[in-house]
Amino acid sequence: MFKMLPPTFLAVPVAWLAILLLIGLNSISPNLRAIGLSPANSWVVLVIQSVMALFFLTPAWKLLWKLVPPLNRWFYPDLSGEWNVELESNFSRIEAILGAAVDPKITLDMRLCPPADLPPLQTSQLRAKITQGWVGMDMEVWNPSGGGPIKQSETIVVEPFRGRQGKHGLAYIFEQHNETDTPSDANCFKGAAWIVRDREDPNVLHGRMWNDRMWRRGMNTAANVRLTRVTPWRSFWERANNIGGSSEAE
Template sequence: MYQVLGPKILIGVAGWLAVSIVLIAGHFGMSVNARVVVAVVDMILLIGLANPVWQFVWNRTGPVGRWLSKKVFPDLNGAYDVVLESNWPVVKQMLDASRKDAERFDPFNLDQSAPDPQRVELKATIEQSWFDICIRMHPKAPDAVIKSSRTLVTVPLNDTQTRDKELVYLFEQENEQRAPTDDERFYGAARIVIDPAVPGKLSGEYWNNRSWRRGVNVAGRITLTRRLEPGDRARQPSTQ
């Protein structure tokens, strides 16, 4: 998550740590008390990188955490319900039409209605630290096509043109059920936006390269909704 701080802050912190090492060593004749103060500041900075510490301060339920989530980037740690809406029915209809198993389908003809997206429900966990954001997804149903999905690279963004806070990531996916022409593993990318009006909701688009050599790779929309914890329910405002 360090990427959201920007180069100026990162360079400033790195510069301070480098200078503080020299100061603590006493090369500039500083008093012992001054060196202790510098060492304490360094300890606070380093301890703040530990997950339990920064998550306690950055907690989305407290006033400080809410301010940091709004101004810098939210704490996304937790369990999520995921809904994928895939354009596979459109791809399949074109394939069926090419084999004359279905009526002619022209995706560029706006007067001809396209099939509804295919809906798949998953569960996910997001593990967020100062140095990494990892997203893992698994199916809810035991007979689901998707076996697992995990991120390879995740980049948080908070300085976009729309001022939205976003996640851009690459993922690796493995399916439980595969056709003879299918790939054992394939890769994809996604760009999801954190909804400022609904805490814990992220949505955007994804696409993958599954069976791209045969032109049947798909894309779609993804929505993640954080599951409410007991503490979250207790702090929700009353609607009565």
């Protein structure tokens, strides 16, 4: 997040903090000398360093964001936590093209066929965890149910960006791992995504992703992406349902 800070973001607050501390130190200097303490300007430097370290090197800024919610819109939201991820991939339509290529009875032209004749997009339910700080950001995605070929993805680069009227988001490059034994498919490939914060619901991110999966053979896919934040109550409810479901299966 620090990359989005203007040059004066730190200089101005630090300057005012230093001025106020010097004024306060000078005003209480007689009282400090009366009890045997010798005030020095180095105290001001120590206090400023302590405040900066507390705010930027610890999660203390998250508390400020909770106390002043407009900071999520004015500056950038705190996206840390777990998210439910829904993908709508065009892989089903790629499979339809491959099927039509080997079956002379099927005629399929993606450029001209009516939308009603297109196979529905393939949906997948995943889970993500975003870890956000002032000096870095990371995102992990995995498949909690184990259904489908997607296993997990690890982010290589995550870059937050600011949009107009609080419509902020992030762009990231990832490496995805699939569990597949199909010779015509890839187990590992790289991709990118661009997602923005929903204007109406701050707990929703949406956008699009694409990858280089078997791109030389025209099998690279794209998908709509929707992330919904997992609140503590929702997380508790999901864990309770999972516990109940596992006991029924046994």
